[in-house]
Amino acid sequence: MFPHERSLVSKLKDAPFVLLGVNGDEDLESLKRMNEEQGITWRSFVDFHASDRTPISERWNVSGWPTLYLIDANGFIRHRWLGNPGDEVLDDAIERLIAEAKETSSEAVGD
Amino acid sequence: MRRFVGVAVSFFGISFSLVGQEQGLEQIRSDYHEYLYSSYEQGGMPEADRLVDYIVAAFEFADSSEVAEQSVAALHLVMGISSMHILTKEEDTLVPEWKDAVDRLTLEYVNEPSLAMVIHGIDFVPPALEAARDRFLEVVTAETKNSVVRAALCLEHAKRIMRKDMTGGCDEEEEAALPGLLERLASEFGSNSAPQGQGDFATLASRMKYEWENLRVGCKAPDLEGVDGDGVPFKLSDYAGKVIFLDFWAHW
Numbered sequence: 001m002f003p004h005e006r007s008l009v010s011k012l013k014d015a016p017f018v019l020l021g022v023n024g025d026e027d028l029e030s031l032k033r034m035n036e037e038q039g040i041t042w043r044s045f046v047d048f049h050a051s052d053r054t055p056i057s058e059r060w061n062v063s064g065w066p067t068l069y070l071i072d073a074n075g076f077i078r079h080r081w082l083g084n085p086g087d088e089v090l091d092d093a094i095e096r097l098i099a100e101a102k103e104t105s106s107e108a109v110g111d
Numbered sequence: 112m113r114r115f116v117g118v119a120v121s122f123f124g125i126s127f128s129l130v131g132q133e134q135g136l137e138q139i140r141s142d143y144h145e146y147l148y149s150s151y152e153q154g155g156m157p158e159a160d161r162l163v164d165y166i167v168a169a170f171e172f173a174d175s176s177e178v179a180e181q182s183v184a185a186l187h188l189v190m191g192i193s194s195m196h197i198l199t200k201e202e203d204t205l206v207p208e209w210k211d212a213v214d215r216l217t218l219e220y221v222n223e224p225s226l227a228m229v230i231h232g233i234d235f236v237p238p239a240l241e242a243a244r245d246r247f248l249e250v251v252t253a254e255t256k257n258s259v260v261r262a263a264l265c266l267e268h269a270k271r272i273m274r275k276d277m278t279g280g281c282d283e284e285e286e287a288a289l290p291g292l293l294e295r296l297a298s299e300f301g302s303n304s305a306p307q308g309q310g311d312f313a314t315l316a317s318r319m320k321y322e323w324e325n326l327r328v329g330c331k332a333p334d335l336e337g338v339d340g341d342g343v344p345f346k347l348s349d350y351a352g353k354v355i356f357l358d359f360w361a362h363w
Binding site: 001005008015016017018019020021022023024025028030031032033034035043044045046047053056057058059060061062065066067068069070071072073075076077078079080081082094097098101105 | 318321335337338345347348353356357
């Protein structure tokens with residue numbers, strides 16, 4: 001999944017798009033090592049168990065990894081997948097939402 | 112060795128000790144696993160003919176065991192062996208064996224608490240088994256009087272609807288049924304322990320309710336806040352106005 005995500009991030013660096021992670025590793029070192037080894041430049045919420053909070057994955061009832069959410073520019077959940085749906089499905093959905101976001105923002109400018 | 116144990120169990124029947132019976136089933140299970148690993152190691156696939164031997168031994172064990180829980184475990188093993196084979200070979204060779212095990216469970220063990228483990232274990236089955244699986248769940252739902260089994264049925268029913276909803280395939284009737292199922296999970300079975308160390312059913316039901324009410328397609332995404340790997344705090348809402356691809360990941 002990482003190589004495709006890396007290419008998405010670089011391809012869409014000028015688009016109204018951001019990739020964010022929720023990292024379920026049980027320690028910070030794993031996250032840092034993975035970021036380093038896999039060339040992960042995007043941000044991830046650190047999500048391991050700690051006494052002062054409930055992990056995001058628990059609140060969001062995540063039952064398998066990866067679980068993916070696609071949220072549109074207005075903050076609405078538009079897609080979610082348990083497991084990787086494949087590059088094509090993912091790219092297609094992302095492109096549609098970016099096109100939608102650009103359309104809305106150009107309309108706003110037009111007003 | 113495996114054959115010997117199988118024969119011993121059925122031969123001594125009633126007088127055979129519980130310890131001996133457990134060893135009998137464990138022996139079949141470990142022989143099966145050993146065969147599985149050795150065939151993978153040799154780069155091949157397990158052969159149906161060999162798998163049938165383990166299935167026959169497990170059936171014999173189920174018939175001869177005097178302990179219902181052990182019989183259910185043996186039939187569960189038959190289901191595991193056959194569905195694994197159907198899945199990897201993508202052929203229907205062992206479908207009758209799977210159905211046979213399920214028939215025996217519905218005939219004799221609908222009120223046995225350990226049937227809950229079987230119910231939790233068949234959320235994913237190969238397509239060739241889906242219709243039989245659904246029928247099995249229907250029959251058990253109609254007939255069981257055991258609360259542990261009913262709790263398992265209720266949870267798996269709710270999970271099935273939520274999973275279908277995630278892939279866009281849940282119909283109106285299922286959508287309408289879900290809140291009632293979650294309510295039942297919490298009120299009727301709340302203090303039962305949920306499978307796979309997920310706490311009790313009440314906790315699990317409240318998480319599922321949160322997901323259903325806040326995280327379905329079309330919902331406004333709840334805000335998230337936390338820290339990144341460098342300890343810098345940030346929020347989901349920091350990125351408002353952008354398309355957000357949120358990836359729950361881990362290195363494993």
